[in-house]
Amino acid sequence: MSTPIKITSMDVARMAGVSQSAVSRVFTPGASVAPATAAKVRAAAKALGYRPNSLARAMITGKSRMIGLVVAYLDNQFYPVAIEKLSHALQAEGYHVLLFMASNTQGEMERLMEDLLAYQVDGIITASVAISNDVTRRCADAGIPLVMFNRGQPGAGLSSVTSANALGGRKVARFLVAGGHRRIAHISGWQGSSTGQDRARGLREGLAEAGMEPDTVIDGMYDRDTAAAAARRMMQAASPPDAIFVGNDHMAFAVMDALRDMGLRVPRDVSIVGYDDVPMAAWGAYDLTTVRQPLLRMVDATVETLLSQINDPARAAQNVEIDAPLILRGSARRGEGDDDAGL
Amino acid sequence: MSTPIKITSMDVARMAGVSQSAVSRVFTPGASVAPATAAKVRAAAKALGYRPNSLARAMITGKSRMIGLVVAYLDNQFYPVAIEKLSHALQAEGYHVLLFMASNTQGEMERLMEDLLAYQVDGIITASVAISNDVTRRCADAGIPLVMFNRGQPGAGLSSVTSANALGGRKVARFLVAGGHRRIAHISGWQGSSTGQDRARGLREGLAEAGMEPDTVIDGMYDRDTAAAAARRMMQAASPPDAIFVGNDHMAFAVMDALRDMGLRVPRDVSIVGYDDVPMAAWGAYDLTTVRQPLLRMVDATVETLLSQINDPARAAQNVEIDAPLILRGSARRGEGDDDAGL
DNA sequence: CTGAAAGCGCTTACAG
DNA sequence: CTGAAAGCGCTTACAG
Numbered sequence: 001m002s003t004p005i006k007i008t009s010m011d012v013a014r015m016a017g018v019s020q021s022a023v024s025r026v027f028t029p030g031a032s033v034a035p036a037t038a039a040k041v042r043a044a045a046k047a048l049g050y051r052p053n054s055l056a057r058a059m060i061t062g063k064s065r066m067i068g069l070v071v072a073y074l075d076n077q078f079y080p081v082a083i084e085k086l087s088h089a090l091q092a093e094g095y096h097v098l099l100f101m102a103s104n105t106q107g108e109m110e111r112l113m114e115d116l117l118a119y120q121v122d123g124i125i126t127a128s129v130a131i132s133n134d135v136t137r138r139c140a141d142a143g144i145p146l147v148m149f150n151r152g153q154p155g156a157g158l159s160s161v162t163s164a165n166a167l168g169g170r171k172v173a174r175f176l177v178a179g180g181h182r183r184i185a186h187i188s189g190w191q192g193s194s195t196g197q198d199r200a201r202g203l204r205e206g207l208a209e210a211g212m213e214p215d216t217v218i219d220g221m222y223d224r225d226t227a228a229a230a231a232r233r234m235m236q237a238a239s240p241p242d243a244i245f246v247g248n249d250h251m252a253f254a255v256m257d258a259l260r261d262m263g264l265r266v267p268r269d270v271s272i273v274g275y276d277d278v279p280m281a282a283w284g285a286y287d288l289t290t291v292r293q294p295l296l297r298m299v300d301a302t303v304e305t306l307l308s309q310i311n312d313p314a315r316a317a318q319n320v321e322i323d324a325p326l327i328l329r330g331s332a333r334r335g336e337g338d339d340d341a342g343l
Numbered sequence: 344m345s346t347p348i349k350i351t352s353m354d355v356a357r358m359a360g361v362s363q364s365a366v367s368r369v370f371t372p373g374a375s376v377a378p379a380t381a382a383k384v385r386a387a388a389k390a391l392g393y394r395p396n397s398l399a400r401a402m403i404t405g406k407s408r409m410i411g412l413v414v415a416y417l418d419n420q421f422y423p424v425a426i427e428k429l430s431h432a433l434q435a436e437g438y439h440v441l442l443f444m445a446s447n448t449q450g451e452m453e454r455l456m457e458d459l460l461a462y463q464v465d466g467i468i469t470a471s472v473a474i475s476n477d478v479t480r481r482c483a484d485a486g487i488p489l490v491m492f493n494r495g496q497p498g499a500g501l502s503s504v505t506s507a508n509a510l511g512g513r514k515v516a517r518f519l520v521a522g523g524h525r526r527i528a529h530i531s532g533w534q535g536s537s538t539g540q541d542r543a544r545g546l547r548e549g550l551a552e553a554g555m556e557p558d559t560v561i562d563g564m565y566d567r568d569t570a571a572a573a574a575r576r577m578m579q580a581a582s583p584p585d586a587i588f589v590g591n592d593h594m595a596f597a598v599m600d601a602l603r604d605m606g607l608r609v610p611r612d613v614s615i616v617g618y619d620d621v622p623m624a625a626w627g628a629y630d631l632t633t634v635r636q637p638l639l640r641m642v643d644a645t646v647e648t649l650l651s652q653i654n655d656p657a658r659a660a661q662n663v664e665i666d667a668p669l670i671l672r673g674s675a676r677r678g679e680g681d682d683d684a685g686l
Numbered sequence: 687c688t689g690a691a692a693g694c695g696c697t698t699a700c701a702g
Numbered sequence: 703c704t705g706a707a708a709g710c711g712c713t714t715a716c717a718g
Contacts, residue, residue, distance in 0.1 A: 033687070062694080375704090
């Protein structure tokens, strides 16, 4: 094979018969160059296969145009799809994604954050990751904006983008009550997360409007096995629920699998409602009634919030909440007027 | 908020009362520093919150310790899980992942590759992405190793890691024949991909051993809708198949949804076999008999191949194939001796 | 519009 | 073991 040779702006300058600064200007949008010079430079660059070294550019400008994206588990289909959309949106803005998978080990997040900062990312997006105050202070000290996606951290002064989780929970409560359900149980999202808490609180509030309260509540920990076990326990009780609101679709699928396994039928024996509306929720095997998190709008809000903080460091943290409509499918019995989505 | 100040090795040197080079040596594994000096430097670094700038280091060493990871669609659960494992493996080796989502638009891949090279990645992994010869030449010229994950490109002189796809197809053929199936159809993976071709070829070869040939073959394009339509067409034919081998799990789920929708039962009316063994294949709703791609071994082989080429540029391209066992579940009728997996 | 020069924050021979 | 100096490949005032 041929020896790999690094082509630099000096090489291009020599070939084009101009100074190295002239070459740099041709590749800097907005810099002033004579058309003739630009033409010579571009020709030489093309012949040599030259492209400016982004790392060198980053050093000198202080902008790496890289965004750190920290995610935990990708089994829940919501996150891969979110990553896909976030990447596309960032690429469209000329940014690049430095991806970090966080196991939730103690101290792991701290180490990741050090790496992130060492690579001089311009901003950070975390998805479904808990963050210690230590870490946030480190980011603040370094002047690097951070946006939490699908998670809030009340009082931490951090930006976040979520759906209107409490309202979503209330919508589910009203829908189930209208459908004639009397014993409404909840397999919640992890109660250590704002998302899980808010949805559970919303359900309670919605039931309270009808003078009801939840039948049983078990923390599903966003985990398939935990959720399935909870469902089994609920359905084996003396008076089992006639509806279960599950804290996200990922767990709802596990619940439906477990019910099927027990010989129970959905929604005849029990209604199931999820949260997220991942693509799989629409698949025939589940046909899940669920609250849709408007992914594209959440992604856009996340990117917009982050970029505005990058461009204006004085910008205060924002907490964006996006309305989440209820999507009616076959997994939950409906009341008489419920033909439409978006309660 | 406090003004974000960039701490450099100069700041640490000043505080520790040593030269800037001494600071650098403390953070360079293997460099010679007196223990006392190291202690002073580390103390100052800690007090100041200093970490070496990875970009500056990359400039001077010529190694960015970043790997470009190019992926297309994340709807197929195989890829998110692969990304997760690949990231973890690379992080464990001290590398970082620069993630690129490729839409399969014309010219898109070329643009991504330019970006990738501009960021001075040390190597590239592509997953389920087609690559033009143009692009590969560009990488070769730049001396940047590339490994294709779950895809081969015969004759291109590129490294690749796949499962033994043709053998996998043969295993499916033998299993279905042994199960007494007489009309075996195939909804193939995209025939523009080596993976799709090899699995289809394996099925043909395996059937030929029994003097049979495939009933019908339709290209499912790795697409849910296309696969579902193919299944409907097959089952509405005058003499429908008694088994369908589907080119990957992602399509197999769509096929099973479509069959359920037609009122057909699996495996009573027709046996279904997939390929990949994504986590969802084991879920109750599908319980899919499938060929398992050993993800961890594929990931390890990918990382090992890439790193060995990074460390020794003279290293020739490798094409690694990893044996893929058949996993027996409930979606396909078995023959009498088929109690065990791994035909 | 253009070139010479300084400098981003490091690593790494080179002397001592 | 340690410091002064060169240099990685760029961008960007500064003169002209």
